[in-house]
Amino acid sequence: MVLVVGGAGYVGSHTLLALREAGREAIALDDLSRGHEWALLGAPLVxxxxxxxxxxxYVFGRHQVSAVLHFAGLIEVGESVKDPAGFYHANVHGTWCLxxxxxxxxxxxxxxxxxxxxYGEPEHTPIPEMHPRNPTSPYGDTKLAAERLIQAYEAAYGFRAVRLRYFNAAGADPEGRLGEAHDPETHLIPRALLSVLGRGQFTVFGDDYPTPDGTCVRDYVHVCDLAAAHVAALDALRRGESGAFNLGTGRGASVREVVEAVRAVTGADFSPGVAPRRPGDPAVLVADPGLAGSVLGWQPQRSDLLTVVEDAWRWHRRSLQAD
Ligand SMILES: NC(=O)c1ccc[n+]([C@@H]2O[C@H](COP(=O)([O-])OP(=O)(O)OC[C@H]3O[C@@H](n4cnc5c(N)ncnc54)[C@H](O)[C@@H]3O)[C@@H](O)[C@H]2O)c1
Known part of the structure; x- marks a missing residue:
């Protein structure tokens, strides 16, 4: 069976569901510090x-685990600047324990x-896996340290690992069973949709970047496509493949394009204000996902911006109604 560590979180819960729908036996391990029991949709939880x-x-002693998916950790860049100790503990020491x-x-x-x-501030885009790794936050540092730890275990102890470098995870289960529920929510698309629903303010940070419309460009990848990549990665491990793979679409969307998509999907007169740039936000972050295509056989299926926003909108409306 597959052990899904961090399976009650956003990406982990969608992956747990994808595994079960593919007929794979899976259990979640999560401390529920940031995740939700409802997100397990009845899957077993440790x-x-x-x-x-x-x-x-104890868990490995009780269950016949054949492979592990490791999602657990702290994810918010700003929080990592204030609490690097907590981030090194959860993301690096946690990975070492696992x-x-x-x-x-x-x-x-x-x-x-x-x-x-x-990757930090990119030297060029789209970004291939061989691009220099140069994180600009304690969060990025801890994820890179965890990657290096894993590589050392591969070299010394015969581990086989696939390291999936997600760009901007977004969207929700198209059937509305699962979606993004971070608290506080810092990701762009949910913050925009929640502000349309009267929950929180949404501001565009910077419209003077060297991009076509002056706002930051990011590579949004649907969470269900990320889930499918994990299923593909498990198959790849069985074939003896390993390594680091970017998960993105190779196409960027600007903040203004996201605002347009939110307006089109919600029908709301959504015209957010503009504030100065935030320090540390690169102008453009777009993946070169070629390696995931050729080695893992992965192609995003639901990651066009309108589909991502539609799926997220369905989820946020439902989850607020259920409140
Ligand atoms: N969401 C994104 O856009 C994104 C982008 C790139 C990478 N990632 C990575 O993907 C992973 C999942 O991200 P997410 O958005 O689903 O985050 P999330 O916060 O929704 O999920 C993380 C899960 O891990 C659990 N967890 C945290 N610390 C734990 C601990 N010490 N012990 C056990 N469980 C613990 C939380 O309760 C939560 O359920 C993270 O490792 C993150 O770094 C996410």
Whole structure:
């Protein structure tokens, strides 16, 4: 069976569902510090902290785990600047504990959630995997440190790992069963949609970037496409493939284009104000996803911007009605 660490979170819960729908046996491990029990949709949960090595030993002793997907950790860049100790503990020490428990149990196959933040300010775009890694936040540093730790376990102990570097995860389960529910919400599309629903303010940070319309350009990838990439990564590990792979579409959307899509999907007269740039936001972050296509056989299916926003809108409206 597959152990989904961080399976109650946004990307983990969509992946857990995709695994179960593909007929794979899976259980979640999560401390529910940021995730939600409802997001498991009835899948079994071990409630534990990934930094608790004893608890992990117990889990590997009780279950026949063949592979691990590791989503658990802290994700918010601003929070990482204020609390680097917490981020190193959760993201690096947590990964070390998981690797140690796997090593002791003889489990060697791992898929790790990494991030475009490992690249830092890009020297060129689209960004290939070989682009220099130069994170600009403690968050990015911890994810890169975890990647290097995993590579050391591959070299020394025969682990096989796929490191998936997501660009901007967005969207929701098209059937409305799951979606993004971070608190506080810092991601652009949910913040825009929530502001249309009267929850929170939305501001465009900077309209003087060297981009076609002056706003930042990002590569939005549908969370269900990310989930499918994890299923493909497990198959690739079985074929003996490993390494780092960008998950993005190769196409960027500007903040203004997102605002347009939100207006088109919601029908709201959505005209956010503009504030100065935030420090540390690169102008353009777009993936070169070619390697994921050729090695993992992965192609995004639902990642065009309107579909992403429609799926997210359906989810946010439903979840606020259920409140
Ligand atoms: N969301 C994105 O746009 C994005 C982009 C790039 C990379 N990532 C990476 O993907 C992964 C998942 O992101 P997400 O958006 O689903 O985040 P999330 O916060 O929704 O999910 C993380 C899950 O891990 C759990 N968790 C946190 N610390 C834990 C601990 N110590 N022990 C056990 N469980 C713990 C949380 O309760 C939560 O359920 C993260 O590793 C993140 O770095 C996300």
């Amino acid at each position: 409630r534990a902290d990934v930094t608790d090595l004893e608890a992990l030993r 690797l140690e428990a796997m090593r002791e149990a003889g489990v060697r196959d791992l898929v790790f959630s990494s991030t475009a933040a490992v």
